[in-house]
Amino acid sequence: MDRTVVAGLDGSPESRAAAEWAAREAKLLGLPLKIVQVWEPVPDHLVQAPLLGAETRHHWSERIPREAAEGLRARHPGVEVVMEQLHGTPADALTKAAEDAELLVLGSRGMSGVSGFMVGSVGLAVVAHTARPVVLVRAGEQAADEHQADPAGIPSAATPYRPVLLGLDASHPDDSVIEFAFEAAARRGTSLRVLHGWNLPPYYVYGLTADLRLHDELVGQHAAALAEVMRPWRQKYPQIEVTEESPSGSPGVRLVDAAREACLVVIGRRVRRSPFGAHIGPVAHAVLHHSTAPVAVVAHD
CATH class of the missing domain: 3.40.50.12370 (Rossmann fold)
Structure with a gap:
């Protein structure tokens, strides 16, 4: 399977910064960029909640990744950008997605102050369990x-x-x-x-x-x-x-x-x-x- 640069996207500022960094790196490497969004299963009793209705699900599962991919193609001409939606827990799905990647790029939630943690539990779990190189990019990069x-x-x-x-x-x-x-x-x-x-x-x-x-x-x-x-x-x-x-x-x-x-x-x-x-x-x-x-x-x- 051909190698790609894979970036995790969840709509947050840090994941958007990671996707931009991944696009720049994909251009340097001459490889396609795959944007991966992980949709975590929602318990049945929460599916009907107002914040998890059909309109909200459509916004997060289709509109955000589509607009992100379109923006990346416009800002990084010559880079092939594809989208893939995965289901499961984010750490497991991203670790799996990294198996066939040249490298995996994730966002880190930069906090103010030298004591602020930059990497959440998902990022740490992926770094600890994937055999492929993982790049962490801070928000605002x-x-x-x-x-x-x-x-x-x-x-x-x-x-x-x-x-x-x-x-x-x-x-x-x-x-x-x-x-x-x-x-x-x-x-x-x-x-x-x-x-x-x-x-x-x-x-x-x-x-x-x-x-x-x-x-x-x-x-x-x-x-x-x-x-x-x-x-x-x-x-x-x-x-x-x-x-x-x-x-x-x-x-x-x-x-x-x-x-x-x-x-x-x-x-x-x-x-x-x-x-x-x-x-x-x-x-x-x-x-x-x-x-x-x-x-x-x-x-x-």
Whole structure:
């Protein structure tokens, strides 16, 4: 089956932003865009309620997706846009829809303040259970947000893309995550910033207060490990400018801070075979909930 870019649409501002991002990515990839709307079964005793009458059901199940598709075709000429309506629980249906997708794009409900969660239970469940890359896009995301500022200091779609940011654990790197980040940078004609954050071992903390040379030694070890991981990828993608950083400190915090200057954040998620719970790891959890840039989560073994 031919690959497509799939975007979930429920009529919310965040899902509309996700559909717009998905259309731009589909154009970069040269792939069709499939807009998926999930219609969750309504209990029989609620079907007759005024808010769930025939007119309302028609509005949500036909008018919104039709108008969304028409708008996407008009704003993104050359991108094939198709609609598909699925039935079932949103998390299960979207996870199923992702199986044959190049990537799945979902909206995140950006809240005000640094403590506001950006990803709901459906998004977390889909990220945790799909084997395909999933991109989370915050509400209000626009094309200009992915680009550098113009001479007036205003981001513009006419300026080059901001760098792609790759969060990498140099001690357990995965080729699929690294390749995804390089390909994303190549499509955009931009640079790649690789960030390997690491925490100091607890038993080193006391010694560091007396010997800062120990800290410098650890920094050097992590920088060397990151450089070794990236060496073959630099050779494979010589056209991509790569910067490597391996600062000490919380990887999640470091990535969230760096995301402010990125067009896309790429992180990995180790596949967990348990069917229960939405286990995505602490770093992915922090980045998904607080990143100001779209986040691509790439599953790997």
